[in-house]
Amino acid sequence: MLRxxxxxxxxxxxxxxxxxxxxxxxxxxxxxxxxxxxxxLGLPFPEAYGGLGVDLLTICLAIEQISRACAxxxxxxxxxxxxxxxxxxxxxxxxxxxxxxxxxxxERLIAFALTEAEAGSDASAxxxxxxxxxxxxxxxxxxxxxxxxxxxxxxxxxxxxxxxxSRSKRLSCFIVEVPADGFSVARVEHKMGIRGSPTAELVxxxxxxxAGNRVGAEGDGFDLxxxxxxxxxxxxxxxxxGIAQGALEVATAYARERKQxxxxxxxxxxxxxMLADMxxxxxxxxxxxxxxxxxxxxxxxDASRWSAMCKLVAGDTAMRVTTDAVQVLGGYxxxxxFPVERMMRDAKITQLYEGTQQIQRLIxxxxxxxxxx
Amino acid sequence: MRIVVLMKPVPDPASGGERLAPDxxxxxxxxxxxxxxxxxxxxxxxxxxxxxxxxxxxxxxxxPANAPETMRKALAMGAATGVLVTDTxxxxxCAVSTAKVLAAALKTLECDLVLAGVDTSDGxxxxxxxAVAALMGLPxxxxxxxxxxxxxxxxxxxxxxxxxxxxxxxxPMPALITCTQALGEPRYPSLKGIMGARNKEIVTRSxxxxxxxxxTVGGAVTTTSILATTAPAVRGATRVxxxxxxxxxRQVVAYLAERKII
Numbered sequence: 001m002l003r004x005x006x007x008x009x010x011x012x013x014x015x016x017x018x019x020x021x022x023x024x025x026x027x028x029x030x031x032x033x034x035x036x037x038x039x040x041l042g043l044p045f046p047e048a049y050g051g052l053g054v055d056l057l058t059i060c061l062a063i064e065q066i067s068r069a070c071a072x073x074x075x076x077x078x079x080x081x082x083x084x085x086x087x088x089x090x091x092x093x094x095x096x097x098x099x100x101x102x103x104x105x106x107e108r109l110i111a112f113a114l115t116e117a118e119a120g121s122d123a124s125a126x127x128x129x130x131x132x133x134x135x136x137x138x139x140x141x142x143x144x145x146x147x148x149x150x151x152x153x154x155x156x157x158x159x160x161x162x163x164x165x166s167r168s169k170r171l172s173c174f175i176v177e178v179p180a181d182g183f184s185v186a187r188v189e190h191k192m193g194i195r196g197s198p199t200a201e202l203v204x205x206x207x208x209x210x211a212g213n214r215v216g217a218e219g220d221g222f223d224l225x226x227x228x229x230x231x232x233x234x235x236x237x238x239x240x241x242g243i244a245q246g247a248l249e250v251a252t253a254y255a256r257e258r259k260q261x262x263x264x265x266x267x268x269x270x271x272x273x274m275l276a277d278m279x280x281x282x283x284x285x286x287x288x289x290x291x292x293x294x295x296x297x298x299x300x301x302d303a304s305r306w307s308a309m310c311k312l313v314a315g316d317t318a319m320r321v322t323t324d325a326v327q328v329l330g331g332y333x334x335x336x337x338f339p340v341e342r343m344m345r346d347a348k349i350t351q352l353y354e355g356t357q358q359i360q361r362l363i364x365x366x367x368x369x370x371x372x373x
Numbered sequence: 374m375r376i377v378v379l380m381k382p383v384p385d386p387a388s389g390g391e392r393l394a395p396d397x398x399x400x401x402x403x404x405x406x407x408x409x410x411x412x413x414x415x416x417x418x419x420x421x422x423x424x425x426x427x428x429x430x431x432x433x434x435x436x437p438a439n440a441p442e443t444m445r446k447a448l449a450m451g452a453a454t455g456v457l458v459t460d461t462x463x464x465x466x467c468a469v470s471t472a473k474v475l476a477a478a479l480k481t482l483e484c485d486l487v488l489a490g491v492d493t494s495d496g497x498x499x500x501x502x503x504a505v506a507a508l509m510g511l512p513x514x515x516x517x518x519x520x521x522x523x524x525x526x527x528x529x530x531x532x533x534x535x536x537x538x539x540x541x542x543x544x545p546m547p548a549l550i551t552c553t554q555a556l557g558e559p560r561y562p563s564l565k566g567i568m569g570a571r572n573k574e575i576v577t578r579s580x581x582x583x584x585x586x587x588x589t590v591g592g593a594v595t596t597t598s599i600l601a602t603t604a605p606a607v608r609g610a611t612r613v614x615x616x617x618x619x620x621x622x623r624q625v626v627a628y629l630a631e632r633k634i635i
Binding site for chain 2: 001009013040043
């Protein structure tokens with residue numbers, strides 16, 4: 001019933017806004033408010049803090065249904081979950097009590113700031129530093145490509161606390177409340193897709209953060225980030241499956257109506273075959289996602305493998321299905337009168353963020369062959 | 374205030390419409406059931422009233438035994454509890470039986486107002502609400518576009534749609550009000566509401582519980598029978614445009630231009 005409720009909301013209130021959100025590249029505060037008022041942003045948070053305390057699968061079902069209508073809107077829930085995961089995994093009761101209620105209600109948004117201009121796939125190479133000074137840390141550096149970085153009230157920031165330590169012990173994780181002295185948004189990118197989601201460059205110029213805002217112990221940052229991705233990559237897979245499903249539905253409806261050579265084009269074998277492949281691929285990606293969620297939620301030791309696999313398959317599927325959807329619509333697929341060109345532009349990011357497809361493959365291969373690197 | 378909302382599970386109109394069983398009666402099992410559209414508007418009106426005046430909303434349904442699934446959706450919107458009258462003897466009931474059964478159930482429930490949708494999407498008879506009012510001796514305020522109770526005075530005012538605008542009616546409570554869509558869009562259930570609905574109580578009553586039997590109500594004594602059915606002529610493929618107005622206008626213009634109509 002939860003999934004159906006989100007689907008109805010997506011179809012009736014979010015879908016009509018999707019084209020406009022893409023065209024104006026404006027963050028849809030109205031949809032954020034809609035998701036908040038329907039408790040959707042509360043899904044990941046424990047009931048004790050005003051959330052719904054649902055499992056990973058349920059969160060992904062919601063992201064999938066919203067993304068069917070609008071990938072930018074689906075991302076709002078996905079990022080709220082992503083940014084909060086370090087606190088879920090390693091936050092103290094005080095930290096959770098301090099921040100979860102306003103995040104669960106959607107009153108505040110949280111973003112996840114790990115990536116830097118020179119540190120994307122190579123996450124451990126980040127250079128933003130956090131230097132201890134009395135009861136505070138002082139953060140200096142810049143983050144790049146931070147989803148919703150310019151609209152968030154809380155930023156989960158990863159910074160180097162021990163430059164001399166080994167690769168996996170250099171980093172720590174902090175919650176930064178913004179606005180803050182020294183914090184600024186340097187730019188918001190113009191992107192191919194998910195245009196309504198502001199992707200920001202964030203500058204930390206001597207930003208003071210109380211030591212109580214550090215999540216986990218010093219040096220835990222890298223490990224925390226990796227454990228976060230195990231639970232957040234399915235969210236991106238869900239977004240990708242949603243985008244693919246949305247594109248499939250548009251292409252199918254078109255193929256039923258469009259007539260050429262005296263018959264509807266869906267009855268031509270080449271179109272029928274394309275649609276069949278699109279449907280099968282989307283369903284396969286969806287089932288892998290659901291299975292991955294169950295495995296990860298159950299604490300499977302190979303959670304990283306499941307997480308990487310579902311994101312890998314779903315992202316590639318979304319790209320392929322949306323490209324084929326444009327193909328089915330022909331010329332009409334190329335113009336913005338139909339949503340498939342937007343869906344194709346939106347799909348591409350699912351192959352890039354939260355770990356590129358190449359990184360996902362590395363993770364899977366490493367799991368297959370045994371750690372040796 | 375205690376408000377009872379009459380609620381009927383009907384075949385989902387969005388899922389392709391009703392199917393008929395071999396005996397020409399509605400095959401309720403073949404299509405998923407949803408809350409009757411007009412009943413959702415009635416429920417929304419009831420919820421707004423208890424939000425303003427305090428109290429609770431109780432659902433009342435006469436339906437097959439699997440109705441709780443559909444009633445949960447209405448509970449998720451905010452109704453407090455539900456009462457379901459279900460009995461195999463009631464299969465095939467006509468509107469008269471339905472009204473008798475609902476009236477009997479209502480006699481066991483204290484309330485200030487009874488709200489009902491003007492009609493259902495499957496039967497479209499529109500008589501059950503007024504019949505219940507007649508059987509209970511309640512004032513009937515029909516086709517309401519606006520409901521204003523005055524709990525301290527024990528009265529309620531209703532605007533009733535008329536061809537020229539509206540009539541203003543006033544009656545003592547308890548009263549029965551049939552509700553139009555003009556009362557306002559039903560809310561989407563919040564996810565918390567959906568999860569909370571699982572724990573809300575639905576009380577089941579059989580005919581025996583209400584002191585009725587199959588000799589006076591139900592399929593065996595139906596006052597209507599289906600003589601014949603015909604399906605409407607199949608129309609050509611339709612394209613439904615659901616986009617926002619500016620976008621929709623563009624698509625309609627393109628559609629008409631494509632066909633050289635404009």
